[in-house]
Structure formats: structure tokens, C-alpha cells
Amino acid sequence: METDWSVIVEFIPQLLEGAKTTIYITMVGLIGGLVLGTLAGLMRAYGGRILNAVAFTYVEIIRGTPIVVQVMFLYFALPVLADLRIDPMSAAILAIVVNAGAYIAEIVRGAFLSISKGLTEAGLAIGLPHWKVLVYIVGPLAFRRLIPPLGNQFIVSLKDTSLFIVIGVGELTRTGQEIMASNFRAVEIWTAVAIIYLIMTGTLSLILRTIEKRMRIL
């Protein structure tokens, strides 16, 4: 079969639909992942022994297992274990929340602990409670250091959504696979899919780089 780029045109609307699903899973998943990761990261950095142990266990379990196994577990094993049936889309989003959350926890912990202890002491010394020191002084400084590694994690999570092909979520990779199965145009379709991923990750990079430039690292 000769390569014929014009066949892509016909499938563009379908591929863009898939890309939309990819973006949706990534965005909702990362918002959840940010909340969960920030919480777990702060527990690791400032929690007592118990909170720290809980967060540590969570991070180690997730970092130590592949995301495909995690989503398979959520989708296939959870219904058996807990009689809890979830649809593929929810399983996909939840997988990103839980997976990205673990990596973000380590990013948050590292950023907060990298801020000089002297600044915390200076805040405490003027009579601020510890939580206010974290909110007004350490937090804003840590936030600036979060952005580069966070950007990296966002891109990783976006690409990880392609693995949800295993539970049949109609994201970009799955859409490509389906089109391919009907017309066998491997070169054209996978090229188009790759380019759409590049556009999405490139846009994300650009946004993060702009934010980074606006904020001085102190």
C-alpha cells in the first residue's frame, strides 16, 4: 500500500474527538492529582509519624507499580474485591489522580523542604503560627520551585493516558488504533496521532515556560 497523506483529512474530526478525551482525562486527573499530591507531600514534609507513614506507603506503592497495572486493578479487580463497578472513563481519571498524585507528592515535599530553614525560623521568631509561616512565606517560595518538575509530570501524565487503551477508553491512541484496524493506514494514522500528541505536549510546555519566566526563582 502506497503512503497517501490525504487519507488523514477524512479522519481528522475523529482523531480530534479522541484528543479531546485525552485532554479531558489529563486535566481532571491532574487537578485531582494536584490536590492529592499536595496533601500527601505536606504530610510527608510536616506530618507526624502516622501521617508521614500513610503518605509514604501511598507514594511507594504507586511509584513501585506500573500505571497499566494500576488502571487494570481499578477497572477489573476493584469490582470483584469491593463490588464497586466503575466505568472506563472514571477508572482512567482515577488512575491519573492516584498516579500523578504520588509523583506530585514527592515534588511538593522536595520543594517545601528546599526552602531555607532560616526563613521558617524568622517567621516563627516574629510570633507567627507554623501554618501561617507555611502559607505566607515557605509556600510562595516553594511554589516557584514546583513549576519546572510539575511541568514535567504534567507531560508524563498526558502521555500516560495512551495506556488506557487497555480498558477501552476512547482517547487519542485508542481512536488511532480503531481507525487503523479499519483501513490499515499505519504510517499515516500513527504519524497523525504522534503529531497531535506533540501539539498537546508542546502547548503545555509553552504555557509552563511562560509561567516560569514570569516568576523569578528566589
Add this chain to the structure above:
Amino acid sequence: MSIIEFKNTSKHFGPLKVLDGVDLSIETGEVVVLVGPSGSGKSTLLRCINGLETITSGDLVVDGLSVTGGKRQLREIRQEAGMVFQQFNLFPQLTALENVAFGPSKVRGLSREKAREAALDLLEKVGLREKADHYPAELSGGQQQRVAIARALAVKPKVMLFDEPTSALDPELKQEVLNVMRALAEEGMTMVVVTHEMGFAKQVGTRLIFMEHGHIAVDGDPREVIDSPPNDRMKDFLQHV
């Protein structure tokens, strides 16, 4: 009544006794200079006063409040005892003015406008009014330390604690910080100063404490004990500063 009172106070780091049963009363208006070899416990003694280090045993009462009285009480103590650090520790994301106004607005609950005004007055006092809108990174070490002094004063403390305030500064910048401290002492501020500046100790100090192995080894008039050290260990120490 003493404003600071150590009562058989000890501080251990594991098996290491950094403070070993210290008894010490500091009265309002005193300028106490703490000296001693490194590891003698002088910085720890100072940091126990505002609870940045917790004491292991004994008691330590600041302005009638024990440092062992819980978080809330500790915050009250910290508002009465301002601290200046060796590394300045200014908040880098805030301007000089914002650094100074930070305490009054976030701790004392002063309005933005009032906190600003008070901060400008304090910057004036340390001779840096014209640097109000500069960030710490744009100031010299000496200027940063003067802003740090203004920041500590802004919460209106009754005592000022200085932890080697000039040790991180070049010789020519030390003087501007020492001058601000001298002016503060002349206004009657109670001060506890860990320093190696013997000239300052003699001119400004009203009392000198030489520490060794977590004990107070010498406690006396700065001019007398510096000019004629009562023991060999202190004589030896003075030859090396």
C-alpha cells in the same frame, strides 16, 4: 522582676549536654553580651529564650511566661523577644518595607496602611528609608541585616536577641550594623547579644557572660573581665578573637 530567667535550665541533643543546668537572670535594660568558643552553648542559650530550641529540663521564664507553656504562650513570648539571625533570613519575595510590615500586619493584626507607616518609620531609624522598595537581593549584607533588625523591632518586642549578627558580614559592613545596635541600646532596649566583637562588648555591653561546655564560666562587667580575664580559659579565648 527579671525579664528573662533561666532556672536550672538544660538542653540536650541526644547524649550531648549543650546547656547544663544554667541559672541566669536578665533584668530590663541590660545589654548582655554572650561569648565563648564554638559549641559552648551560647547560640543554644539564646535560641531557647524564644523557643526555637526546646529546653530538656528546668524552666525558662520570659516576661512572666514559661517557654514550656504550650504553643500559644510561645507565640506571645516570641512577640516579646525579637530575634536577629547571623544569615539575616529576610523573606526574599518581599521588599524591605514588606519584610518590616509583615509582622505587624500578620501577627499584631495592624491595618495595611498603619503597618506600612510604622515600617517606614523603622526603616528610617535604621537609615534605610530610601531602600524601602528594594528586594533583599538588591541590598548589601549590612543593609539586609539592618532591615532584619527593623523587622524584629516592628512587632514591638521588649527584648532583642542577636545571634552573631555581624559574623556573616565583611569588616567594613559590620560597623553600620553595630551602630544601629548601639543606638538601640542607648534607647534602653534590653538586649542579649551573641558576638565575637569585643569592642562592642566593652563599649555597649553592661554585662558579659563567657560560656564553656554548657556552663556560665564568667559573668561580670565587660570592661573588667575583658581587660583582666578571671580564668585562663577565657584569657586563651580572648587571644583568639
